Amino acid sequence: MRQTARLTALLLRAYVRDRIALFFSLVVPLMLMVIFGYLNLGDFGRVSLAVDDQAKNDASKQLLGVLKGIETLQVTEESTDEALKRLRRTELDMLVVIPREFTIAPARPGQTVPQLVVYGDDARPQQVAVGRQILAQVIDRFSFSVTQTTPVIAVKDETVQGVRLRYVDFLVPGILGVNIMQLAVFSVAFALVADKQRGVLRRIMATPVRIPNLLAAHVVTRLFIAAGQVAVLLLVALVLFNVTIVGGLGSLVVVALLGTILFLTIGFALAGWAQSENQVPAIAQLITLPQFFFSGVFFSKNAAPEAIRPITNLLPLTFLNDALREISVQGATLWDVRTQILGLLVWIVLGFLLAVRLFRFERF
Amino acid sequence: MPSVVQVNDLRKRYGEIEAVRGISFQVESGEVFGLLGPNGAGKTTTVEILEGLRKADGGSALVAGVNVFTDPSEVKRRIGVQLQASAFPENLTAKETVDFFATCYDLDVDALALLRLVELQERAGQRQEKLSGGQRQRLSIATALVNSPQILFLDEPTTGLDPQARRNLWDLIRGIKGRGTTVFLTTHYLDEAEILCDRVAIMDEGRIVALDPPRKLIDDLLARGFTKPVLQQQANLEDVFLDLTGHELRDT
Numbered sequence: 001m002r003q004t005a006r007l008t009a010l011l012l013r014a015y016v017r018d019r020i021a022l023f024f025s026l027v028v029p030l031m032l033m034v035i036f037g038y039l040n041l042g043d044f045g046r047v048s049l050a051v052d053d054q055a056k057n058d059a060s061k062q063l064l065g066v067l068k069g070i071e072t073l074q075v076t077e078e079s080t081d082e083a084l085k086r087l088r089r090t091e092l093d094m095l096v097v098i099p100r101e102f103t104i105a106p107a108r109p110g111q112t113v114p115q116l117v118v119y120g121d122d123a124r125p126q127q128v129a130v131g132r133q134i135l136a137q138v139i140d141r142f143s144f145s146v147t148q149t150t151p152v153i154a155v156k157d158e159t160v161q162g163v164r165l166r167y168v169d170f171l172v173p174g175i176l177g178v179n180i181m182q183l184a185v186f187s188v189a190f191a192l193v194a195d196k197q198r199g200v201l202r203r204i205m206a207t208p209v210r211i212p213n214l215l216a217a218h219v220v221t222r223l224f225i226a227a228g229q230v231a232v233l234l235l236v237a238l239v240l241f242n243v244t245i246v247g248g249l250g251s252l253v254v255v256a257l258l259g260t261i262l263f264l265t266i267g268f269a270l271a272g273w274a275q276s277e278n279q280v281p282a283i284a285q286l287i288t289l290p291q292f293f294f295s296g297v298f299f300s301k302n303a304a305p306e307a308i309r310p311i312t313n314l315l316p317l318t319f320l321n322d323a324l325r326e327i328s329v330q331g332a333t334l335w336d337v338r339t340q341i342l343g344l345l346v347w348i349v350l351g352f353l354l355a356v357r358l359f360r361f362e363r364f
Numbered sequence: 365m366p367s368v369v370q371v372n373d374l375r376k377r378y379g380e381i382e383a384v385r386g387i388s389f390q391v392e393s394g395e396v397f398g399l400l401g402p403n404g405a406g407k408t409t410t411v412e413i414l415e416g417l418r419k420a421d422g423g424s425a426l427v428a429g430v431n432v433f434t435d436p437s438e439v440k441r442r443i444g445v446q447l448q449a450s451a452f453p454e455n456l457t458a459k460e461t462v463d464f465f466a467t468c469y470d471l472d473v474d475a476l477a478l479l480r481l482v483e484l485q486e487r488a489g490q491r492q493e494k495l496s497g498g499q500r501q502r503l504s505i506a507t508a509l510v511n512s513p514q515i516l517f518l519d520e521p522t523t524g525l526d527p528q529a530r531r532n533l534w535d536l537i538r539g540i541k542g543r544g545t546t547v548f549l550t551t552h553y554l555d556e557a558e559i560l561c562d563r564v565a566i567m568d569e570g571r572i573v574a575l576d577p578p579r580k581l582i583d584d585l586l587a588r589g590f591t592k593p594v595l596q597q598q599a600n601l602e603d604v605f606l607d608l609t610g611h612e613l614r615d616t
Binding site: 002003006007010011013014015017018194195198199200202203204205206207208209214 | 415416417437438440441445447449450451452453454455456460463464465467468469470491
């Protein structure tokens with residue numbers, strides 16, 4: 001314990017002293033945040049939503065009114081046939097069909113509830129995802145207000161405020177995730193391969209140091225650095241972009257640390273495998289780049305082609321980003337994101353086994 | 365005086381190559397022992413086995429009273445090591461580097477006192493990357509002394525140093541010997557071995573071909589009728605160099 005703590009203190013001091021590296025490790029994520037967030041590069045504007053109101057009764061008008069009041073949605077009324085044509089030409093993002101027998105009332109036993117049919121444009125998955133999310137929340141609010149018998153009008157106003165989802169709110173958790181991945185994989189792989197090549201590890205091996213303590217010190221050092229970087233990025237997001245973090249900061253930190261541990265195991269495996277510093281960037285890119293694109297950093301993970309989605313949904317960064325995003329944007333608790341946490345834990349075990357197999361201190 | 369190192373019929377092969385072919389020798393407590401030989405003679409392999417960094421194939425080796433084969437980590441606890449290329453963790457100061465290695469032994473040391481011993485006290489707060497070659501070698505020796513070792517292994521400590529820095533390091537090694545620490549030295553420089561070592565072993569092709577005090581080896585050679593067909597010079601180029609540039613260290 002004491003040895004680990006003292007080694008950590010020294011490694012941390014050395015890490016922080018390299019101000020240029022520290023600066024640049026933050027510059028890239030900040031740049032991404034500014035480019036994508038400030039210039040709104042990834043913004044999808046509004047979600048264009050067609051409504052085919054086949055009921056044309058008070059209840060359907062009420063629903064239509066709420067949807068039209070939502071800033072993010074651009075609502076038009078058109079028939080199903082026409083809207084489907086426009087959907088195929090990607091002129092529309094979504095179509096909602098309100099059935100003829102539509103009501104907003106508590107369901108009695110044995111009675112079926114009205115069913116909204118929703119069509120989404122496959123080519124614009126992130127818009128569809130946001131649209132579905134808004135719709136689900138609107139329906140939740142209606143259900144709540146009806147069962148609680150509170151005035152529907154009062155709830156309606158709150159709803160309009162509540163579902164405002166800006167792109168930057170979506171973006172920030174993704175940036176956190178990708179930054180954790182880069183930091184953990186690159187920093188540990190570069191540092192250890194450099195130490196291996198320069199003979200530092202060999203010199204350390206000539207001392208009776210306990211290897212698990214040394215490895216633990218490397219891990220804990222990175223956890224501190226990751227926590228610091230997450231704090232800085234969140235601060236910038238809050239101050240510069242006024243991002244709202246709905247969920248608990250504590251849950252966010254727990255998931256971020258789990259993610260760091262996961263990617264550290266991959267970094268150690270890589271450090272064990274690589275023979276020279278030149279091999280590190282190539283392999284690290286090979287590992288991180290697909291996740292950069294397919295794990296929902298800048299766009300919804302559903303932007304990945306449907307054929308490979310079963311794979312991309314299982315990528316480590318996908319679990320991390322999903323959990324961070326659900327906590328940050330939807331206010332999920334750790335229990336709510338238990339599936340993603342389980343995914344992270346499975347990857348941690350796999351990464352650990354791989355690292356143990358590939359990383360042999362004795363070989364240096 | 366008891367032996368600090370006892371090697372008996374030590375063997376090591378890498379595939380087809382027999383690097384060490386059954387060597388035996390002893391290092392006595394308090395002496396400076398030199399292991400000499402051309403590249404590929406098996407010096408480094410032998411030293412690394414004694415340091416607990418490499419496994420041997422046969423024979424036996426006791427270092428500081430401990431069997432290296434069965435308890436390498438106890439050997440590491442009792443010895444000090446300076447490897448050929450001294451490399452330290454990046455971005456640490458000289459003092460922190462000493463602290464780092466003390467921590468590897470789980471010891472608290474007076475890092476400044478060790479730096480003073482190797483004349484680096486003024487560089488304590490400087491990053492180790494910024495030190496000159498000679499200073500780095502001295503820092504390396506300071507890190508090798510953190511555990512007050514019974515025996516200090518130095519692998520080619522003066523390679524790449526200028527004449528002033530070499531002489532300075534010789535003084536340091538003599539000082540360490542004066543404190544009662546045994547020194548095990550490998551080197552390419554025969555003048556260095558002649559000046560520093562109480563006894564030298566000369567290795568070639570995995571075998572020890574001679575083991576005696578330097579003076580005796582020379583006398584034996586002369587007794588065999590060896591003569592040098594050169595004029596006895598009163599000075600050499602190195603003497604000229606040192607006369608012109610002084611003995612003082614340039615990097616402090």
